[in-house]
Amino acid sequence: MNPRSLLMLIAVSFSMLTTVQAQNENFDLAGQRSEVQLVNPVPGEKRAHQEFVINPTPRYMRLTGEGSVDIGNGIKAIVPKADSLHNYLEDMYFLPILCKCSDLYSKGFPLEATYGEVPTEHGVQNVSGAYSLKISKNGIKIVGYDDAGIFYAIQTLRLIMDNPAAKDGKSLPCLEVVDSPTFPYRGVVEGFYGTPWSHKVRLSLIDFYGKYKLNTYIYGPKDDPYHSSPNWRLPYPDAERKNIKELVEACRKNRVDFVWAIHPGKDIKWNEEDYQNLVHKFELMYADGVRSFAIFFDDIEGEGTNPEKQVELLNRLTEEFVKPKGDVSPLIVCPTDYSKLWAKAGEDGPLSIYGRKLDPSIRVFWTGDVVCSDVTRATLDWVNSRIKRPAFFWWNYPVTDYVRNLMLQGPVYGLDTSLTSKDMCGFVSNPMEHGEASKLALYSVADYSWNASDYNPIDSWERGLEVMMPCIKSAYRTFAIHSSDTETGYRRDESWETETFRLADYTQEKRDKLYNEFDSVALAPAEIEAGCTDSLLLVELRPWLKEFGKLGVRGQNAIDLMDLYRAGGDKRFWNAYVRNCMTAEDRKEYEAHKSGTMKLQPFYEQAMADLADAFYERLTGEKAFRLQAIGTYPNVRTTQTNMMLDGDTATFYTSGVSQKAGDWVGVALPELTTLRKVHILQGRNSKDDTDFFDHAALEYSVDGKTWQPLLDDLRNQYDILWRGDPVQARYIRLRRLDSERTNWASIREFSVFPATKKSVNYAKNSSNPVNLAKAFDHQLTTFFHSPGAFSFDVPKKTISCTLLLSVPEGGSVILRQYDKHNNVRSETTTTDSFINLNIVKGVTHIGVVGTADVNEIILKEKH
Incomplete structure (x- = not known):
């Protein structure tokens, strides 16, 4: 998770949920439509149509082998009933019809359409909409079961005219079609x-x-x-x-x-x-x-x-x-x-x-x-x-x-x-x-x-893409293949041709393939803007296309950051890293118009988090203290669980499906850790919400297999706090016990507090010491926003201090080192986001002046 995203995480999605509920009064539509979490792959395969596509796929169609017929001189139409002549001529607007009544039967290629008494030799089924269409050297013959049958035969003819075989409307291939619908x-x-x-x-x-x-x-x-x-x-x-x-x-x-x-x-x-x-x-x-x-x-x-x-x-x-x-x-x-x-x-x-x-x-x-x-x-x-x-x-x-x-x-x-x-x-x-x-x-x-x-789902989709944007199918396909998943509920396969990877699995081949895909993502919006001829469609897609293009750039930047990290150069890496993080406004738009939720967005967010963890470990020699969500619900593998780990009680993770016996939600720590406190806020609120475990146990484990209780038989508790004798754990979970409840499970915060981390007095001259603690929480994916000034103590043996910031463009910060008498012993002004500060002897605290996001402050002591 990138630093400036956390406070805005899913705020837009939450507002959408509340809007839906308001429209439905007491009905929770989001809950009703989010009960399936399986992601099934798309069946089918793309087929070769030899530039001859008809949709819907006819039940029977074959080229007769007679070649084609010339209709360049016009078509003379013979239709079923005189009183329906006008309607059928309107339906055939795409043909060069000789449509004046006076010369209707004059020269021209003949087209005859009949319905009512259907000869069995035409094979037309006894259902509404059934028809046969035959194009031969003798003319075009349409037989419909009813009026709808003739209309549908005309639509098939219309689609034939759209194919390259029609040669710009001047010829038609000789063929036979016998067709009827499956469902009335x-x-x-x-x-x-x-x-x-x-x-x-x-x-x-x-x-x-x-x-x-x-x-x-x-x-x-x-x-x-x-x-x-x-x-x-x-x-x-x-x-x-x-x-x-x-x-x-x-x-x-x-x-x-x-x-x-x-x-x-x-x-x-x-x-x-x-x-x-x-x-x-x-x-x-x-x-x-x-x-x-x-x-x-x-x-x-x-x-x-x-x-x-x-x-x-x-x-x-x-x-x-x-x-x-x-x-x-x-x-x-x-x-x-x-x-x-x-x-x-x-x-x-x-x-x-x-x-x-x-x-x-x-x-x-x-x-x-x-x-x-x-x-x-x-x-x-x-x-x-x-x-x-x-x-x-x-x-x-x-x-x-x-x-x-x-x-x-x-x-x-x-x-x-x-x-x-x-x-x-x-x-x-x-x-x-x-x-x-x-x-x-x-x-x-x-x-x-x-x-x-x-x-054939895949083939039908491929043909549909061509119909929607014939001149820029490739760009539209790039957008569409990454804009398929619902993220919750009725899941749809997405990005199935794309392989993503984690930082630890980096290879040059994987890197290059994914970089090229993100390049296509970044370029697709401009191509669609330039080539889409449907103005109504473009208006609807435009907000998503804008964010899609940004996602492409962020994904490319994340891959570049992997290269930078592997090459070394701490300052260069960190400055590039913060530039690829989203502001609160960026996050708002990112959440409001999502795409790539199954692979592209998770790659970007996981890459940024992995890089932050690896960079912290390189700077300190310690593992970053970042929690990873685990549990029985399928969506714990998505980025949605970040909402219970973001330090913001206004956002929440929700299971998206009904809770049942044996369900649990928890976190994995980066390594075996001695813990002194666990704090969990269940539900979407702590007053009258129904989406929580009303009977639960809080448990810990060293290996993820054998679990021991911290708190047992918890009943109707939104706010769960354990504080006791320190325990060593790698995993913590909240497990559902016997209950009649079938609501979802929601968690606003899942916080774990280690007993081994050294504390720093960072309250001095700070208007918000609680949030400032994020600057000393041993992870770079959280941050403290300093609106103007703050200070923190420097322990006696400290010899240097590294500040990892995000300084706004055009901004700067001033760092002042003070002694115990509050005298300034050193002052540094910088526009850098990565600052290494040697501590002057006798300094007891440091003041930071200037607007910036503070991701982490790392104090190095003399050994």
């Missing part, structure tokens, strides 16, 4: 907490859905006040109504089902008045063109969670609103028990009540074993056996409302490719509040949900 409903639910998408972004996304055969857009942003409480009963203002009408029309053009969702459960009253309020709101939306509706009962408490009342409402709406309208789709419901994590499993559970009593036409959402989780046959079997229908999977990826400081750009995986429509009726992704940046994931969501059995 495929698309997106705008169901996240946070800033809803802008109208412009929504329209851009709807065009994206159509192009890649997604057919469902569920409008349900939690922070739309007219979607949720308290204003769900009220009509939209005119401006919002106008926007919704435009969204409905855009969806119609793209064959996307616009589903308007309402979230009434927080304050709904199960009476006739509120039923009529709901029907009235539906009627208003119907008048504005909405023909599909959903009701969300997620993330609520109280009477609204009553499953019997929910079923009664849904069934009545089906009988009195949906069926009489004749053109309204079956309802969709998000149950309160939408994940296995807290769903009641028995026959009296809400999902089983749905299965027995809910109208069979109503589709039921499900998020999996936990809120953010993989799509597996096991979780679908579990829920389907209760709701008595194939579930509608609400996949909480790439949503980031629980990790808003991250921008997820990694591959889409964790999806069972053997599933069919008998297992789940539909699949929708809940994306980030950054709609344009979500397109990379949605490209693969479209690929999987259309053709699950052929889905």
Whole structure:
């Protein structure tokens, strides 16, 4: 951990957590979405497509070997029905259509599209959206099962035109495609907490859905006040109504089902008045063109969670609103028990009540074993056996409302490719509040949900990168491959092509490879700024790109520091070291827009810490007294545990998953040490927090295998202090004992005090002697910020003093040596951060004047 980072560590992340909680009132969304810590590797491999890419991957496609056809002179279109001519010509805007009605059938390459009565010889399946497309010397022949089938065939033709084989739109390869979707409903639910998408972004996304055969857009942003409480009963203002009408029309053009969702459960009253309020709101939306509706009962408490009342409402709406309208789709419901994590499993559970009593036409959402989780046959079997229908999977990826400081750009995986429509009726992704940046994931969501059995996560991601930024794929890929992990909860593989190392494992080969990767990281933002043609996307990415570039430079500098350390030269090394440390403002931005959390950031932070420890040992001959977090939780291996070792009680480490029997959190000391005190602050606060071990034991060990108690049977203690006869230990831990508690475990501070370190009187003339102690704590990764002046005693046998500082650019410090009569015996002014001071005979204390961060003061005695 670098010196100036510690006081700001995770402050931004903490503020995000509290914001989410405020939006959810009593619901801890971050807790719900952070229950899985495994990091599974991305399956699949990049494939060679011979410059011919179609997404979603068609079920059957082959080049017929006839070569290509010339369409440079235009295309004459013959479409199914005269009254649909205009719509289909609009869909074919990318083709050189001879579109005037008077010469529609004149010269030109023929294109014929039909649907309704599908000849079996075309192989078109009996499902909505199915089609066949054949390009031959005789013309282009499209056969669709329905209108959607023809539209999707046109989209395939559109993508063929985007390929190099089309030769700038003048020719088409002769081929055959027979295609149909795996799942009936495929698309997106705008169901996240946070800033809803802008109208412009929504329209851009709807065009994206159509192009890649997604057919469902569920409008349900939690922070739309007219979607949720308290204003769900009220009509939209005119401006919002106008926007919704435009969204409905855009969806119609793209064959996307616009589903308007309402979230009434927080304050709904199960009476006739509120039923009529709901029907009235539906009627208003119907008048504005909405023909599909959903009701969300997620993330609520109280009477609204009553499953019997929910079923009664849904069934009545089906009988009195949906069926009489004749053109309204079956309802969709998000149950309160939408994940296995807290769903009641028995026959009296809400999902089983749905299965027995809910109208069979109503589709039921499900998020999996936990809120953010993989799509597996096991979780679908579990829920389907209760709701008595194939579930509608609400996949909480790439949503980031629980990790808003991250921008997820990694591959889409964790999806069972053997599933069919008998297992789940539909699949929708809940994306980030950054709609344009979500397109990379949605490209693969479209690929999987259309053709699950052929889905290849890595290949789909590689193709998506090309689509998003065709001219600068390499730079975008560098950003994306290092911007994949959620850091907590639903972990995603990241930086899988990068090998990092610790200072002790330095080799020239490892050094050069990683240095080159950091060079690519440093250069990528400028390349993306110059080459990205999507201005909306660039606006969303820009804050992350800025910090990504800085991370690249810091990583390179850390490697340069390793070289400097190995070459010797203490002053040069330390001056370079402090320049590569972050200021408090740097840390704030670093935490607010994170990337590289799995390898790049840990390398930088571990390298800086390793270098600090090694440098301290070289200067003193002693090991630095830096603690390393250990424990049973997977995330103790990440930099998050620094929050319990940073000396700041406002920050905290949290396990990110529920505590269970046998869990423990502890620290490893650098070597066997005699200890006199251990102080632990549990929980996120010491008043009413629930994230702590309410029954615990404090233990120590010499070897990490055999443990002895320091304090046993601790009950409901936030503040744990052991002070007793000194013990020798290498490891200290706080272990959970028998308890019914299933909350997370959080620790604000885990402090260990050795009995062997010599003390120095540093209180003289210091306004903050407690913080000044960090200048004498035998580790360089902590620091004392001196705003102006402080002094410290010099023991009698001291012959020299080394001060390791960080002096602001343009600043300086004055060091004065005083005798016992307070007379100045020596004065030195310097702008250096590394200062070696020979102690004048008779000096009893030293004063330091000037603003600086003081990492360590090392006193050398005469032996």
